[in-house]
Amino acid sequence: MVERFVFARIQRIPDSTLRGLAERLARLVLENWFFALVFVLLWRFPYIVADLSGSQVKPSRPTGDSAFWQSEMARALTLACLAMSYNLLFGFSGIVSFGHALFFGAGGYVTFILMGHYDAGLQHKALVLVLLVALGLALFSRLRARALVVVTLSGVLLALLLLPAEGAISFWQAAAVALLLSLIVSLTSGVVTLRVRGIYFAMFTLALAEVFWVLAKSGTFRSYTGAEDGLAFRSLLPPALNVTPTADGSRLTMYHWTVVFFAIIFLAIRRYMSSPVGRVMLAIRDNEERAQTIGYHTLFYKVLTMVFAGAIATLSGLLFMIWATDKIVHPDTLSLAYTVDPLLNTLIGGVGTLTGPVIATLGLHLGETYLRNETFTLGTRVFGLLAVWQIIALAIAGALVGVFRHSLTRLGERLIGAGPRTPRYERLMLAYRGGVFVTLAAVLLLIGGQLRGEAEAVYNVADLWDLFLGALFVVVVMVLPHGIVGTWNRLWATRRLRRLERQMRQEREAAGASKP
């Protein structure tokens, strides 16, 4: 209805070029109304919080809840970008990397080490070293990837051009160098390792990230990295980017830039995946050999995706650190935790879905922030499902459904009738499995209620959050492999398919009836 109204209005525009432009714009917005709405909501988020909590939004020195939630939302958005970049690898391309945190942490480290210790001669030497290593790797690699050499060379040259010959280096130059370095690292490690089996790649990335984590923590480079204490960068940050609530920098502007960054990343990934390159990536994920036999140089596409994902991770890492309240780059940003986090969010939201990782990250991160300070006593139901036993019960129920998967399927087929995998079969089977899971969980919860002892311990939600995430992770992997959004999409697709089938059947019947 809105559509008809808008287009009727547009038809009245006299100028034809203007009309065409307006039409295209209207179509773009109308087709993406959901995303547009989300964007507007995110944009207005500080004001919404301010209205709800009675605090005030001010460009600088905001107060109370508004300030708090502004930075939490900004951090969640950068983590969502990280999850999206992980999903680009894992969900859309089938590349399992366990070292994604390397790129996430590298952004902050490289930028601020460069800024703090800028020495033109040394940087040039380092870049020449990087260049040599890249060249050596390229020559050694059986692929003799000339493209790699060319890109690396031009990247290093560009980096050299960016660096001032003397004096200090600006934040933007340093960030650009960090991005370039991340491109080079993802490119070289991709070319070297992506051609081997996926499992080697997973191990290689894990080892690589772990080594840089150890390096960042080690006391040997304390003057550069600050070792275990992390790299303090408060003094290095340009005033415009300083989002400390007490500072005069425009915090709200920075928040809006973060939202824009998030939107750009989201749209870029969406565009990438619907482009021909993205289609090839999906083909590679589903069957790499087949994609190869069709004639695609699959390694090229995989490396391209890895470079893209690495760059996004680097940028979102840098943004994440800018929003950190203590203005310190912690070595933990290079640790396993920041690989597990996007992996978890991708899995829970839905592997290979566009919105899944975002929904999961925002939901879990903001949920944790909201509940962080809540406490509850074991056995009481503060949040219904959050007490310890409830978590364990869910995990056990999930594990049981997993263990007896085959016998459950057999039993289920006896109930709903075996047969081809029609949408009806799929739906019934899903409902059946879900029912079994819920029943099991309910029974276990009841038992837990009975077993509740006298000694009641007070627990903090924040303390148990990781455990809750772990249980959620196991449940999702075992019984909900497509994640929340993926399962939802599947249900919708099945419904559409059924409607289509019904339609076709009716048409066929109508055609049959009309014949004599």
Add this chain to the structure above:
Amino acid sequence: MHSYFAHLSPQHRRSWLLVVAYVAVLLTISLADFGANTAGQTMFRGVLLGMLIFLVASGLSLIFGLLDVLNFAQGAFLLIGAYVGYDVYLRVDGSADVRFLAAIISGVVFVALIGAIMEMGLIRPLYARPVFQLVLTFGLGAIFLDLVERYYGADPKQPLAPPSLLNSNFSLFGQSLSYYRLFIIVLGIVMMIGVFLLLNRTRIGIIIRAGVQDPEMVQALGINVWRVFTLVFVLGAGLAALGGIALIPYQGATLGMGNQFLILAIVVIVIGGMGSFEGTAIASIIVGLTRAVAEQLSLAHFNAPVLAETSVLLLMIAVLLVQPNGLFGRGE
């Protein structure tokens, strides 16, 4: 042994040559640089470290070889073994020997139990979805680490005294060394031989080796291959736990030890070739020696102990470049 070398493929024969040459180079470097005594000590430390890595890596390699599951929770198994063993050691009454024995048994059994539950409950339903299996073990590793931290706290545990039997010292290369270190090496060698014999001389070993190639066919012969899978998983988990407990008198127990040894074990598996037991054994020692020599070198020249950490990774990258399937791996 004669027939072993007679049936080697050219690639493996070349790998043997590379290994011998590499060890010779390491030996020469350390002899030239540190002198005979320090070189001997370094080599001893290297072999010791190699044996410890082997205990973790052999489990990883066995599980991967048969089940095609790269168990990223293997480091957590070592961690749990060490912490549970430590806990039991402190709780049990009796002489140090009894307590140590109790620690070993309880730690290994506990971890083996976890391994069994994990394989039967979580890994088994996912054999059709290998990527999820990988992700699951990775996630479980993180969860286990979190649980250990929650239960035992983040503070490192001090090393405990080894059993009295091994608490005396002997002299080697001009240095006084605890018999316990010798014991770890002997333990490693015994485990190496034990697993080798298990794989090559017993019916279960034959089934495992056949299952590595084609589990379906083994099943079709009337063998419950699932039970063998569980057994291998349990064996791997138990070996890792044993490694963890063996580390206690040596360096205590820390939260980081699991991942530290997981990384080393992964490097070993990549170098040795995935699924090859001989490769794992040889690569363990190579990695141990490399690490020890690199440590000694950086101590003597660079004053940067962290370089030792990276040396092993560089070795892995080099092997990946020269031979993507590892030294003793099967071709794709």
Add this chain to the structure above:
Amino acid sequence: MSTAPDNILEVENIHTFIGEFHILEGVSVSVPRGSITVLLGRNGAGKTTTLRSIIGLTPPRSGEIRFNGQPLRGRRPHAIARMGIGYVPEKRIIFRDLTVAQNLQIAERKKGDLAGKTDFIFGLFPDLKRLYHLPGGHLSGGQQQMLAVARALVADNDLLLIDEPSEGLAPVIIEQMMGAIRQLSARTTVLLVEQNFQVASHLAERYVIIEEGVSVHAGLMTDLVHDPELIKTTLGVA
């Protein structure tokens, strides 16, 4: 349709899926005790999947399979094999890293299985005696096929499922293999998959034709040989 008492294996209208793909859409096979029955059909018709469904590697989603009168539904492959079914897969899958001796030992279901059978096996395939301690990977194609068949003979099996025993073998070896199968059929019942119609028609007494996942014809081999029209339309063999 009542089950004839002399049928050792009764496959009734099975439907098997591999992933989302509906491979068998109604296959029925009866194997009389002591006979050699052959499954015929074009490439991809579902012959191999039928054998795999019987041994339980790709369990059918519907339909019934009875072996010696007992339903196999819900049993896992190793349990089905233990009921007395030997399986010789296509592409002669033997264990390359194990010696010939170990390849045979692994098929033992109780101690002494192999010891009692060695003479019989060496009688059928004299080559194996010579190669007894060599790794399986060092054997030639024909020898590997012999080993694969021999492995299925180690345990006391009432039924042998043999998938494409002549595939990729030299004519001389095929002759030898045919002789061996004929000899061992004196002891056990054989259900064979065979592309080579010459071999099939010489070996088998009964045939079942599978076409696009459906069993379309069954009967005595002697009748099929005299029906060139049927052979041509269903098998594409002149």
